[in-house]
Amino acid sequence: MVSISLCMxxxxEEKTIARCLDSINSVIDEIIIVDTGSTDKTKEIASNYTEKIYDFEWKDDFSVARNFSFSKSTKDYILWMDADEIINLENKNKLIKLKENLNSEIDCISFQTYVSVDESNNPKCICRRNRLVKREKNFKWVGFIHEYIKVDGSICDSDVYIIHNKIKNNENRNLDIYKSNIAKGNQFTDRDLYYYGKELYCNKMWEECIKTLEEFIKRDPFIEEKVDALCKIGRAYINKGQSCIGREYLYKTFEYDEPRGEIIFSIADSFEKERKYKQAIVWYEIILGLELPNDCNQCVNVCCLRFTPHLNLCICYYEINDIAKSYYHHLKCKDMNPLNECVIKNDEFFKSIIKKVD
Structure with missing residues (x-):
């Protein structure tokens, strides 16, 4: 059986680190904690789990810090996690089996990450990332932000998933790092520019987002990133109140790949925002006819593929006075996530209507 170092x-992270380590502690053989300047009880809490705690001066570069953490490991394989992530019992058992049966010829194993979950613990967004790597291969992290492990070797996709359960909001941390690099005159790689544009989008800086991602597209990137950039530009225009221009960018994505549920959702949502409910209904219904992806090598907003279309169809059908179909889609939402606040309110509303009819 192979041994595993956990590197963080x-x-x-005093609010999350114990939760994280409690969830994984019994599976791993070594814990490496690299602290980049905590002023709370993070290190004190971590000391209950390991003596291998190292201080590291933060340099506005996640890869540098992660590579330092990897350098301190001593076991066969290295697993990385963030403090606001956990592994539940089901997946802990999967990881134990993986550890017991892992072929040592494999250099890297990817896990799925539930980037966020809903009130009923269903995944809202899923992606796959390289999580477990062979230490002797000395793989390095790349990128000062939105970093990734550059792997050159045999990779195996596992069915293990880790749940990202954020408590602390880092607000403008990522954007500040990008701005700092711009101020220093550092040149952005294509990947840096792409993620900078996405960061601008997340911070609702629509004009800068559009300008940055337009520049990125001119660099003729991979189709996957081009499609996502076009989608973000389209959404930025829609959020600026320029839905017609926004939809043109969304339609353009169809030239590069088959229509994707998330992009169709953006089109539907734009019509709904304009109160063009019949058009919105057509697009939302298309989404429900698409198959769900079997795996998620790229981040997929699962919520946009099932739950939210049903929720929005509930609203759209009500607005055109088709109460039966509105209620049908409400029941679909209730079946998927009965604890959702909107579902609870809608349930109360429909019950009041039924009482009036009775």
């Missing part, structure tokens, strides 16, 4: 970089 942390800062001010």
């Amino acid at each position: 970089i942390v800062k001010d």
Whole structure:
């Protein structure tokens, strides 16, 4: 059976680090904690699990810190996690089996990450990332932000998934790092520019987002990134109140790949925002006819593929006075996530209507 080092970089994670380590502690053989400047009880809590805690001066570069954490490991394989991530019992058991049966010829194993979950613990967004790597291969992290492990070797996709359960909001941390690099005159790689544009989008800086991602598209990137960039530009225009221009960018994605549920959702949502409910209904219904992806090598917003279309169809059908279909889609939502606040309110509303009819 192989041995595993858990390597983490942390800062001010007193609210989450015990939860994370409790969830994984019994599976791994070594814990490496690299602290980048905590002022709370993070290190004190971590000391209950390991003596291998190292201070590291933060350099606005996640890869540098992660590579330092990897350098301190001593076991066969290295697993990385963030402090706001956990592994539940089901997946802990999967990881134990993986550890017991892992072919040592495999250099890297990817896990799925549930980037966020809903009130009923269903995944809202899923992606796959390289999580477990062979230490002797000395794989390195690349990128000062939105970093990734550059792997050159045999990779195996596992069915293990880790749940990202954020408590702390880092607000403008990522954007500040990008701005700092711009101020220093550092040149952005294509990947840096792409993620900078996405960060601008997340911070609702629509004009800068559009300008940055337009520049990125001119660099003729991979189709996957081009499609996502076009989608973000389209959404930025829609959020600016320019839905017609926004939809043109969304339609353009169809030239590069088959229509994707998330992009169709953006089109539907734009019509709904304009109160063009019949058009919105057509697009939302198309989404429900698409098959769900079997795996998620790229981040997929699962919520946009099933739950939210049903929720929005409930609203759209009500607006055109088709109460039966509105109620049908409400029941679909209730079946998927009965604890959702909107579902609870809608349920109360429909019950009041039924009482009036009775």
